[in-house]
Amino acid sequence: MQDNNLGLPFWEGFLASDLERKNGATWITLVPDPRAPLVCSGCDSNCWQIHETGWRVVRDMPMLGDPVWLRVRLRRVRCSECGTRAERVKWLDRHARVTQRLAEFVGLWCQKLPVAHVCKLSGLHWDTVRRIERTNLAAQIAALPDAQPTRLVMDEFALYKGHRYATVVLDADTRRVLWVGEGRSREALRPFFEWLGPERCRAIEAVAMDMNTAFDLEVKEHCPQAHVVYDLFHVVAKYGREVIDRVRVDEANRLKHDLPMRKVVKRARWLLLRNRANIPAEKLASLDELLAANQTLSTVYIMKAALKELWSAQGAWQWRTAWQTWLRMANESGVEPLQKFARKLKPYWRGIVARVRWPMHTGQLEGINNRIKVMKRMAYGYRDSEFFFLKIKAAFPGNP
Structure with missing residues (x-):
């Protein structure tokens, strides 16, 4: 289909000279607008001499559900400053095979959808979509100010x-x-x-x-x-794995002749590991009964609460007193997993007391x-x- 050189705003500097539809796609031929200035892509200065011309096929936004292919006549110019360079095309990056607006469309939807879904939406190949997104991501990161963390x-x-x-x-x-x-x-x-x-x-x-x-x-x-x-969360989580869970298993094994109680202890894992404030009200009675019936589990459960209080100390001396008290209680508890955990924790005391001055966490x-x-x-x-x-x-x- 021939057209009388139609100029459209999203192809600035070019005129649509031909349009045809074949194989389920729309093909549009674009030629330079003789009224538009010829600009060097190196220094952005106006040029007057053309070195050579050529054709490039690029993809644009789909039209009415069909893919759109552009046959673009591009020129190389003779610039007095840069020599022979490609002309500047505002809507098409150098060497690009997709228009800027299609690349922006892909980049926007890649922030919200998986790449496979964006491929279906844009009609582009997976590698093309990922390459566009990678370029956009790198540009976003490069545009961020230099980090000066403390x-x-x-x-x-x-x-x-x-x-x-x-x-x-x-x-x-x-x-x-x-x-x-x-x-x-x-x-x-x-x-x-x-x-x-x-x-x-x-x-x-x-x-x-x-x-x-x-x-x-x-x-x-x-x-x-x-x-x-x-961090408090990781230390307490480690305590739960290495102390409470270990003691619970040991106590369950020790109660192999008391099957009802053994069953209660074995099923109490999450009840013991969760914070008391997060336990449903109907489960609190079961927890209290379990702790009252088993002295060892009660000891390690109380010591967990005491361990968490180390991160609530308001000053170094208050922390030191709480730390020494916790270590002494752990060593005198007679519970081997608790004593072992206290020995492993002791070399890390500087990182725990640092929380007093630096109230940070992960x-x-x-x-x-x-x-x-x-x-x-x-x-x-x-x-x-x-x-x-x-x-x-x-x-x-x-x-x-």
Whole structure:
């Protein structure tokens, strides 16, 4: 179908000279508008000489449900400043095979939908959509201001099945995800400090984390002046696994001749691990009866509450008194798993008392990790970790 050189605003500088529909697609031929200035893509100056012309086929937004292909006549100009360069086309990036508005459309929907769904919506191939999204994500991250963190939060999340993890580092003040890397070892975390650089490492004052020795050692090597702050949630969770759960199993085994009581103890796992404030009212009586009937379980349950109080101390001396009392009670309890846990916890006392001066925790990252899991489920997983990590950093750019 021939047209009388129709100019449209979304193809600025070009005229539609031909339109035809074949094989379920719309093909439009675009030629340069002789009234539009010829601009060098290198220096944006007007040019007057054309070196050569050629054709490029690009995709544009679908029209009435059909894909749209553009045959565009492009020119190379002779610029007095840059030499031979391609002309500047406002709606088409250099070497691009899709228009800017289609790329923006894909980038917008990739923030809300999985790549496979965006492919169906735009009619583009999976690799093309992912390449566009990767470019957009990199541009978003590059546009962010330089990070100048003074307090950090570190945590991990499951990347794949089979105990494969990734580490996330958050700026505690701006809530910006600064870095994501595969693994949770010292070697996995080291690239973050190399990216941060010696000057910014010296500005770090405190780092909140769980009781991960690898994190601890790497922070001390690169930021020796920083205070390590151990998170209450992870310490109490570790206490639940290594003390309460162990004692519950041992007590159930000891009660093998008292089957009714053994059954009660075996089924009380979540009742013992949950905070008392979160236990339904109808279950509290069962908990109190269990603790009254079993002295050992009662001891470790009370010691858990006392352990949590260490994070509520208002001053260093109050904390020191509470800490020494807890250690003495643990050592005198006669409960072997509790005594073993106290011995393991003792070398970490500096990271616990640091909470008095630096009231930090990894709760900020726990919420972010939950959103990361949602992102992973929506996409049915990601084919490469680097792309996934770009999405995470772009999704959490921090507060302005």
